[in-house]
Amino acid sequence: MKRVCTHLRWIGLGMGLAVSAGSLAQACDLALVLAVDVSGSVDPQEYRIQMDGLAEALRDGIVAEALVDAQAWLTLVQWTGSSRQQTSISWAQMTTFDAVEAFAERVTQEPLLWRNYSTAIGEALHYSLASFDDIPDCRRKVIDVSGDGSSNEGLSPRDMHAALNAEKVTVNAVVIETDGEDLTGYFWENVITGEGAFVMTANGFADYPDRIRRKLQRETVRQLSDLDKGHLDLR
Template identity: 45%
Template sequence: MIRFVFASLISTLPVTAQACETALILTMDVSNSIDSAEYRLQTDGLAEALRDPEIVETMVAGENFLTVVQWSGVDRQAVSIPWTQMRTALDVESFAQKTRVMERAFVLSDTAPAEAIFFSLRLFDQVPNCARKVIDISGDGTPNGGSDVRAARTAAERAGVTINAIAIESMGLAITNFFRGAVITRNGFVMTARTHREYPATIRAKILREISRIFG
């Protein structure tokens, strides 16, 4: 009888949700410097990256959470695809499809990456059980609006959040160097895409590195 009561009690206790390995915010720069063709290269490139078999396998193994944020000026940040947990390959495919048809959130606006970071940091309150929290920043320009990017980076580091970046360069390494010096956290990294046409291959390599089950 005691054994039966104990078993019944255990069955009524709340089940703790299994923690995910990585919560990843994919942020997309849609400021004035991004034309419609470049925007489509970003969305199509992201969708194709998410369909990569290695990424699908790693996403599902870690039961990772993904969300997409579009950003540009000071008051221009929006969640385009809400947090979604990748429990099966179908979850990843569905997310990729939503990415491909995603409408552009803003046009004709400034570039304010600090506000994009502050906005993204607040979103992690919705996924408290993930071991790693990562903001993926991509852009083809330096700030011309908003607050101090270094202050946003400091806030991320204090919150235990990693910031990585893709610098989309037309020439030189000015944006790469800016991201390295002012945007990414101490445990983050920056990758360079030569023009938007290299973005698809770069975002694939970047996501795979971000969700790798080998930390670091």
């Protein structure tokens, strides 16, 4: 009888380990807020370029596979002036390639919410930070900001850095240079923060689709080893 009980305990332990391993396999590695600038400097055609470019970036094989492997959570936020930030697509977990495709398809269908308002980057960061409370905790939390201008209303983006760092949230950016201003330098100094934070520059809206694809590749495959990354063109 003692031998049978011992055997059953080993079976129970083995089942417990299997359940634990399965839970770890399903754990979220990445929560990603896609925060898109829709301020007055972004016309409907430029907005469409952003949305279609973002959708195609999500469909990129490297990005889609990394999102599924990470069991990532995604949400899409449109933002402009101080009182205008809104979740266009609620948090969804990328458990399968079909889930990634469904999210990408929704991105292509989202209408432009506002026109002719200011640029409140700090307010967009504040709104995006609060949104992480709506999902289970993930190992990495990232806000992906796209913008074509410096902040000119509301909270300074730098004023949000302490709160973001306290929650271990990384802010990366795609900067759309359109008028000769050193917007890339501004985002490096004032907007991005957190471990490994970076800025990627698009030279005009036409360059945005390629830049956002490369940016998402770099964000989503960070869990790979440096050797693995060396085989990817993420410049």
